[in-house]
Amino acid sequence: MSEQTQESAPRQGGPAPRRVVVAGAGMAGVQTAVALREQGFTGTVTLIGAEPHQPYDRPPLSKAVLLGKAEGSAFDVDFEALGIELRLGCEVLGLHPADHRLDTEAGPVPYDVLVVATGAEPVRLPGAEGVAGVHLLRTLDDAERLRPVLARQHDIVVVGAGWIGAEFATAAREAGCAVTVVEAADRPLAGALPDEVAAPMAAWYADAGVQLRTHTRVARVESGAVVLDDGTRLPAGAVVVGIGARPATAWLAGSGIVLGxxxxxxxxxxxxxxVPDVYAVGDCASFPSARYGERLLVHHWDNALQGPRTVAVNIVGRATGQAPAVYDPVPYFWSEQFGRFVQYAGHHAGADRMVWRGDPSGPAWTVCWLRDTRLAALLAVGRPRDLAQGRRLIESGVPMDPLLLADPARPLKAATA
Structure with missing residues (x-):
C-alpha cells in the first residue's frame, strides 16, 4: 500500500470504546495495557499472550537469565490491581475486522478496539529444524534450555554476527565455552551498520577469544557438528541461530490488514x-517518519516502550475529539557485547557526512552521521554522555559544526554551529 493509500484508510473515531484487546504480552503489549490505565481508560483491558509465563522483559534473556544470575525477568506490574485481564498460553489465530472479532486458541474474543503487539519471531536456519542441539534465543524457554548448555561448557557455534549473535557469544565466553561465530557477510553487523563502522568491531571477537569466520555459510547441521560451505566441520555441542527476525503477523492473513x-x-x-479500530505497535509494525522522510521498522526495546504511549493517548482521545498524537521518535537501542556498552540513536540512512569522535581501535569512541549539517544518528561505544546529548540534538535539529564535532574532548552539545 502506498503512503497515500495508507493515509486514506478509514480513520478511527466514534464513541468511547468499552473493550480494548491487546494481542501480544511482550513489552509493547504490556506497556499498552498499562498506558491505557495511566491515561484514565476505565473500560475492559484484555492482554493475550501466546506464552504461559507471566509477561517478562526480553533483554535480560541474553545476559543475566542465560548465565543463571536471574531466574526470570517478569515485569513489575500488578495486573490485577490495574484491572488488566491476562489470558496467557493463548495463541491468536486470526482476525475479522468487520465483526470486531479476534480468533484465539481458546475461542473468539470480541473487541471495540484491538491493539496488535505480537512482536517478531526469529528467522530459522534452513535445514536445521528438528536437529538436536540447535537453539534460538528469543523466549524465556529458549534461555532456560540454553542455560545448562553453557554450564556444561560445550563447544558452541553461533550462526550470525548480528546484535543477538554477539550478545550470546559474549555470555558463552563468560561461561567458559569455546565459541565460533559464522557470518555469511564480510563483517559483523553487515545489515545494520556501514562497512567502516562495523569493521573495527570484528577485532572485539578475537579480543574475547571468539573465533569469527566471515564470508562463510552453513551447508548443514549434523548431530555434534556444523558443516560449512567449504567442507570444514566445526565441532558443536550446541548451535545457536541468530540470523534475524521477522514480524509475527502470519496470523493476519485474510484479515484485510495491509502488510509490508x-x-x-x-x-x-x-x-x-x-482497517478501523485496529492499532499496531512494536516489532510487528512500521510507521512513517516525517523526521527521516521514510517508513521505519524498528525491532528494538525502546520502540516497544514508546509506541504504546501514543496508542493509549489516541484510544482514550477518540471520544473527546482531540487531535490524535503522532508517533515519530528518535529510534534508540543498546547492546552489551565483549565488555563494551554500545548505544545507537537516530537513523543514518540518507546522511551525507560521517564524523568520528575518537579512535575506533580504542575502548571508547563515537561516530556521528550528519544530514544537511544536522545530526541524524550516532553510535557511541563506551561514551554514554555522547549518546544522551546526541539524542537531544537529533530531536532539536540544531546545525552542528563538523570540526567541533570531531573533537572527542568537547561535549557533543558544545559542537553546535
Whole structure:
C-alpha cells in the first residue's frame, strides 16, 4: 500500500470504546495495557499472550537469565490491581475486522478496539529444524534450555554476527565455552551498520577469544557438528541461530490488514492499521517518519516502550475529539557485547557526512552521521554522555559544526554551529 493509500484508510473515531484487546504480552503489549490505565481508560483491558509465563522483559534473556544470575525477568506490574485481564498460553489465530472479532486458541474474543503487539519471531536456519542441539534465543524457554548448555561448557557455534549473535557469544565466553561465530557477510553487523563502522568491531571477537569466520555459510547441521560451505566441520555441542527476525503477523492473513515487504503492519503516523479500530505497535509494525522522510521498522526495546504511549493517548482521545498524537521518535537501542556498552540513536540512512569522535581501535569512541549539517544518528561505544546529548540534538535539529564535532574532548552539545 502506498503512503497515500495508507493515509486514506478509514480513520478511527466514534464513541468511547468499552473493550480494548491487546494481542501480544511482550513489552509493547504490556506497556499498552498499562498506558491505557495511566491515561484514565476505565473500560475492559484484555492482554493475550501466546506464552504461559507471566509477561517478562526480553533483554535480560541474553545476559543475566542465560548465565543463571536471574531466574526470570517478569515485569513489575500488578495486573490485577490495574484491572488488566491476562489470558496467557493463548495463541491468536486470526482476525475479522468487520465483526470486531479476534480468533484465539481458546475461542473468539470480541473487541471495540484491538491493539496488535505480537512482536517478531526469529528467522530459522534452513535445514536445521528438528536437529538436536540447535537453539534460538528469543523466549524465556529458549534461555532456560540454553542455560545448562553453557554450564556444561560445550563447544558452541553461533550462526550470525548480528546484535543477538554477539550478545550470546559474549555470555558463552563468560561461561567458559569455546565459541565460533559464522557470518555469511564480510563483517559483523553487515545489515545494520556501514562497512567502516562495523569493521573495527570484528577485532572485539578475537579480543574475547571468539573465533569469527566471515564470508562463510552453513551447508548443514549434523548431530555434534556444523558443516560449512567449504567442507570444514566445526565441532558443536550446541548451535545457536541468530540470523534475524521477522514480524509475527502470519496470523493476519485474510484479515484485510495491509502488510509490508517484511510482513510488518503498515501503520500510519498515529499507529492505526489499515482497517478501523485496529492499532499496531512494536516489532510487528512500521510507521512513517516525517523526521527521516521514510517508513521505519524498528525491532528494538525502546520502540516497544514508546509506541504504546501514543496508542493509549489516541484510544482514550477518540471520544473527546482531540487531535490524535503522532508517533515519530528518535529510534534508540543498546547492546552489551565483549565488555563494551554500545548505544545507537537516530537513523543514518540518507546522511551525507560521517564524523568520528575518537579512535575506533580504542575502548571508547563515537561516530556521528550528519544530514544537511544536522545530526541524524550516532553510535557511541563506551561514551554514554555522547549518546544522551546526541539524542537531544537529533530531536532539536540544531546545525552542528563538523570540526567541533570531531573533537572527542568537547561535549557533543558544545559542537553546535
Amino acid at each position: 515487504a517484511q510482513g510488518e503492519i503498515l501503520a500510519d503516523e498515529h499507529l492505526h492499521a489499515s
